[in-house]
Amino acid sequence: MERLGGTEPPPGPGTAATPDLSASGPEGRVARTALALREATGSGGWTLLDHPLLALEVAGSPAYLEPDAVVVRPDGRWTVVEIKSFPMIDGSADPSKVGAAARQAAVYVLALERVAARTAGAEVADRVLLVCPKDFSNLPTASVVDVRKQLSVTRRQLARLTRIEDIADTVPEGTTFDLERCSGDELTAAVDSVSASYAPECLAACELAFHCRARSREADAVEALGRGVRGELGGLTTVASVLAAAHGESGDPRDPTVAALRRAAELRAEALASAAAAPGRTGGGDGRDGPGPAGSLSACEAASTGGTRSSGATASTRSRAGTGEAADTGHGPGRSAPARTES
Numbered sequence: 001m002e003r004l005g006g007t008e009p010p011p012g013p014g015t016a017a018t019p020d021l022s023a024s025g026p027e028g029r030v031a032r033t034a035l036a037l038r039e040a041t042g043s044g045g046w047t048l049l050d051h052p053l054l055a056l057e058v059a060g061s062p063a064y065l066e067p068d069a070v071v072v073r074p075d076g077r078w079t080v081v082e083i084k085s086f087p088m089i090d091g092s093a094d095p096s097k098v099g100a101a102a103r104q105a106a107v108y109v110l111a112l113e114r115v116a117a118r119t120a121g122a123e124v125a126d127r128v129l130l131v132c133p134k135d136f137s138n139l140p141t142a143s144v145v146d147v148r149k150q151l152s153v154t155r156r157q158l159a160r161l162t163r164i165e166d167i168a169d170t171v172p173e174g175t176t177f178d179l180e181r182c183s184g185d186e187l188t189a190a191v192d193s194v195s196a197s198y199a200p201e202c203l204a205a206c207e208l209a210f211h212c213r214a215r216s217r218e219a220d221a222v223e224a225l226g227r228g229v230r231g232e233l234g235g236l237t238t239v240a241s242v243l244a245a246a247h248g249e250s251g252d253p254r255d256p257t258v259a260a261l262r263r264a265a266e267l268r269a270e271a272l273a274s275a276a277a278a279p280g281r282t283g284g285g286d287g288r289d290g291p292g293p294a295g296s297l298s299a300c301e302a303a304s305t306g307g308t309r310s311s312g313a314t315a316s317t318r319s320r321a322g323t324g325e326a327a328d329t330g331h332g333p334g335r336s337a338p339a340r341t342e343s
C-alpha cells in the first residue's frame with residue numbers, strides 16, 4: 001500500500017479493514033461489493049476488498065468482473081490490484097504481459113467508475129498496482145502501472161460495440177443455437193446467419209475458427225491473411241483484386257496500395273529471376289513460384305512492408321502461405337476484453 005502514494009501513512013499490520021463480500025448470486029455479490037465500497041469510503045481508513053465482484057454493461061448486457069483486489073485509501077481513492085504469476089526481475093517484467101494485465105485492469109477501473117459515480121467522496125485511480133513474484137522467488141513485489149491509455153481505448157471500444165439486441169434483429173425469426181434442439185444442418189444455418197470477421201488469431205481462441213476460416217476463404221477475403229495485411233490493403237477486399245492490382249490488370253496506379261503491390265510484384269520477379277540465373281541453381285526455387293495463392297500472399301506481405309522485403313523474406317512468407325495463414329501483428333481476437341474476467 002506504500003506504493004499507492006498519497007500523504008496518508010500506510011496501514012500497520014492488521015489495521016486495514018477486510019470486509020466479508022460473500023453473497024448469493026452474482027447480483028448479490030455486486031450489490032455487496034458496492035455497499036462495502038461505500039462503507040469503506042465513508043470510514044476514512046484503509047480497506048482491502050478481496051475479490052470483489054463488479055458489473056459492467058457490455059453491448060447492452062451485464063458482464064461480471066472479478067478483480068484480485070481493490071484498495072480503498074483514507075482519502076476515498078480506489079485502486080485496482082492485479083496479481084500475476086509472471087516474474088518481475090530487477091523491477092521490470094515482460095512488457096507484453098504487463099500490457100495485457102494493464103488492459104485487463106483498465107476494464108476493472110471502468111467498472112469501478114460506475115460504482116464511484118454513485119458514491120460520495122469516491123474517486124477511482126487511473127494507476128493500478130501490479131503484484132508479481134520477485135526474481136522467480138515466492139516473495140511478492142509490486143509496481144504501479146499507468147492505465148490511462150488502456151482506459152481511453154477500452155472506453156472507445158465499448159462505445160462502438162453493437163448492442164446484442166441490434167445483432168439479434170438481423171437474425172431470422174426462430175433462429176436458435178441450442179445444441180439439443182438443432183440438427184447439424186440447422187445449427188450450421190444458424191451460425192451462417194450471423195456475420196463473422198475471421199482473423200488467423202481466431203485459431204487460438206475460438207472453436208468456430210475452422211468454420212469461419214472456410215467461409216472467409218470461400219469469400220476470397222483478405223482478412224484470412226491477417227489483420228496487419230488487411231490494414232495495408234486499403235480498399236482491396238479480395239485476394240483476386242489484390243492479384244489483379246499487383247499484375248497491373250486493375251487499380252489506380254496513383255493509389256499507394258496499388259503502387260506498393262506493383263513494386264512488390266516487380267521485386268519478387270527480379271528476385272526469382274536472379275535466383276534462377278545464379279550458378280548452381282536449376283530453377284526458380286522450390287517449384288511453387290508460379291502464379292497462384294502462394295504468389296499472391298508473397299505480394300501481399302511485401303506490400304504490407306512497403307515493398308522492401310528481400311527474396312529471403314518472400315520465401316519465408318511462401319512457407320506460411322502453404323498453411324493458408326500469413327503473419328499477423330495485429331491485436332488479439334475480435335472478442336472484447338471486458339468479457340474476460342480471469343486473473
Ligand code: SF4
Nearest residue numbers: 197198202206209212
Ligand atoms: S472469433 Fe468470431 S470470427 Fe473468429 S472464429 Fe470465432 S466466431 Fe469466427
